[in-house]
Amino acid sequence: AQTVTQSQPEMSVQEAETVTLSCTYDTSESDYYLFWYKQPPSRQMILVIRQEAYKQQNATENRFSVNFQKAAKSFSLKISDSQLGDAAMYFCAYRSAFFHTGNQFYFGTGTSLTVIP
Amino acid sequence: DTGVSQDPRHKITKRGQNVTFRCDPISEHNRLYWYRQTLGQGPEFLTYFQNEAQLEKSRLLSDRFSAERPKGSFSTLEIQRTEQGDSAMYLCASSPKGGYGYTFGSGTRLTVV
Numbered sequence: 114a115q116t117v118t119q120s121q122p123e124m125s126v127q128e129a130e131t132v133t134l135s136c137t138y139d140t141s142e143s144d145y146y147l148f149w150y151k152q153p154p155s156r157q158m159i160l161v162i163r164q165e166a167y168k169q170q171n172a173t174e175n176r177f178s179v180n181f182q183k184a185a186k187s188f189s190l191k192i193s194d195s196q197l198g199d200a201a202m203y204f205c206a207y208r209s210a211f212f213h214t215g216n217q218f219y220f221g222t223g224t225s226l227t228v229i230p
Numbered sequence: 231d232t233g234v235s236q237d238p239r240h241k242i243t244k245r246g247q248n249v250t251f252r253c254d255p256i257s258e259h260n261r262l263y264w265y266r267q268t269l270g271q272g273p274e275f276l277t278y279f280q281n282e283a284q285l286e287k288s289r290l291l292s293d294r295f296s297a298e299r300p301k302g303s304f305s306t307l308e309i310q311r312t313e314q315g316d317s318a319m320y321l322c323a324s325s326p327k328g329g330y331g332y333t334f335g336s337g338t339r340l341t342v343v
Contacts, residue, residue: 117272146330146331156336156337157337158332160331163330165330208330216261216263216278216285217288218265218332220273221272222271222272
């Protein structure tokens with residue numbers, strides 16, 4: 114079974130600074146998707162960024178970017194110019210690209226990000 | 231349609247009682263998922279529907295749990311004879327056919343006392 118590990122339970126960053134959240138995963142599959150989701154205190158999980166494993170180029174969405182290292186099975190999230198609204202729990206998630214196994218996400222345990230004014 | 235709706239937001243029940251949660255997905259999404267999230271953990275997969283067909287169930291979904299999605303629209307998750315270990319956030323998500331990611335609802339927090 115696929116596993117997703119987030120080794121940083123808590124992180125903090127000064128407003129306007131950059132922070133990197135770590136994620137590693139374990140899989141024997143060659144094709145898959147990786148995601149970062151944000152869960153603010155209001156609880157609704159919001160998609161931050163997505164990476165297809167077959168793409169070598171790292172995904173970027175405005176201030177959010179990833180460092181995808183397929184061989185190392187690493188998928189870190191970089192948040193630049195951190196804002197107070199970035200404070201939330203961040204979950205890394207894996208989904209298979211294969212039809213028969215791609216119907217569920219495997220989530221890490223999350224990293225709680227605090228943004229210090 | 232503003233997103234995935236879940237009702238109720240909070241539910242407190244006594245051990246042994248039955249509870250039912252409802253999820254209304256985004257109308258054009260044919261796939262619907264239920265997850266359970268306990269404190270300090272990431273969401274864990276419970277079950278998946280494509281239209282009205284329940285195609286996948288986790289081992290976490292014991293005999294006391296049942297989910298339905300009549301007519302392929304809203305879904306209900308029922309827990310019978312609740313136990314304290316059932317206390318968790320129950321999340322619903324939906325996605326369109328061929329979509330990569332989910333849209334989540336705000337969840338139903340269940341507390342069993």
